[in-house]
Amino acid sequence: MSVLFEPVTLGELKLANRIVMAPMTRSRALADAIPGSEMVEYYRQRAGAGLIIAEGTAPSASGLGYCRTPAIYSAEQMAGWQRVTEAVHAEGGRIVLQLMHVGRAASQHNKPAGAATVAPSALRANTQVFSDCHGLVDTDVPQALTEQGIQEVIEHYRQAALNARQAGFDGVELHCTSGYLPMQFMATGSNRRNDAYGGDATARVRFAKEVIEAMAGAIGAGRVGFRLCPGNPYNDIDDLEPAHTAAALCAAVAPLSLAYLHIMRSPLQGLDAFELARQHSPHALILNDSFDGPSANAALASGEGAAVSFGRHFIANPDLVERLRHGRALSRFDRKTLYTPGKAGYTDYPTWQAVAQEVAQ
DSSP states (O other), rough: OOOGSSOEEETTEEEEEEEEEEOOOOOOOOHHHHHHHHHHHHHHHHTTEEEEEEEESSGGGGOSSSOOOOOOOSSSHHHHHHHHHHHHHTTTTOOOEOOOTTTTSOOOGOOOOOOOOOOOSSOOOSEEEEEEEEEEEOOOEEEEOOHHHHHHHHHHHHHHHHHOOOTTEEEEEEOOTTTHHHHHHHHHTTTOOOOOSSSHHHHHHHHHHHHHHHHHHOOOGGGEEEEOOOTTOOOOOOOOOOHHHHHHHHHHHHTTOOSSEEEEOSSTTTTOOHHHHHHHSSSSSEESOOOOOHHHHHHHHHHSSEEESSSSHHHTTTHHHHHHHTTTOOOOOOOGSSSSSSTTTTTTTOOOHHHHHHHOO
16 A cells, blocks of 8 residues: 555645545534643544544634534634644644534534524524534524625635634635535525525535635635535535536636645435546545545555545544554444543544553553
């Protein structure tokens, strides 16, 4: 698996290897959406990745919607994230921050007082989210963003990119899938607008395009990436033309010299998201979803992408890069502790070396 361990440069991001840690919500932030010491240790342990894409992080209070997820709009949040980036950099790693505005996929029970739930249209997502106080609750009925409100959200993203750089991140990634705000604008089912941000695919992708342009203008296009998964129905998303929509966004941002496109396999039969990305995007591709070491190496060796991201494998294998390098067995993660508070199922997974030493004793 030699290709996996070769260095690669994505825009301004210089990676020591082509193994990327995918962004995964783990619900361990402290009160007020501040990263704490457990998050510092979690990312430090996994700094062997060529690039860590840190978990989805709200650019504003209205962008929050799940319990115990982080944000980066306050000085305290930035200070918490700076401890994370310093720990990763001390281990020789690189780390970017995924910016995630959940839009209508939210509950007031998980937001600061006074924070609105917004979306392209006033259509509630037919789904539920978990709240520590009330258990599973229905998502809020969102407020439809005005055009002025859209510009304010774009500004929140731009400032969040600046805040991320100030906190030590090497760049940012825009979350454009999983039913969050950019995808709510992109999908025909959740965007019923009749202004410049609704209608045909070019108009529906305009919001995501302008967010990416704003972030690129703030910190440099070579430090900005975006994530797509055409046809992903998560959080009650329905798009009548998912391939056309994804291609429209790729075309809209093609003139920008972005760091990468993080492309996930599509759940739709007959839609090859990787091929779509290669046809419509000039940007380096980070491939994602259901790879193991051999399949990742084969994909890179055949020229399908520049790097491969791993999610589930990084949960239970903090030393994933070394395990793949030496062909060692991978540990399995515990689903029951994916989103629970504390270190259990988070920072207590042992390295292969620690397991071997324990067996030897």
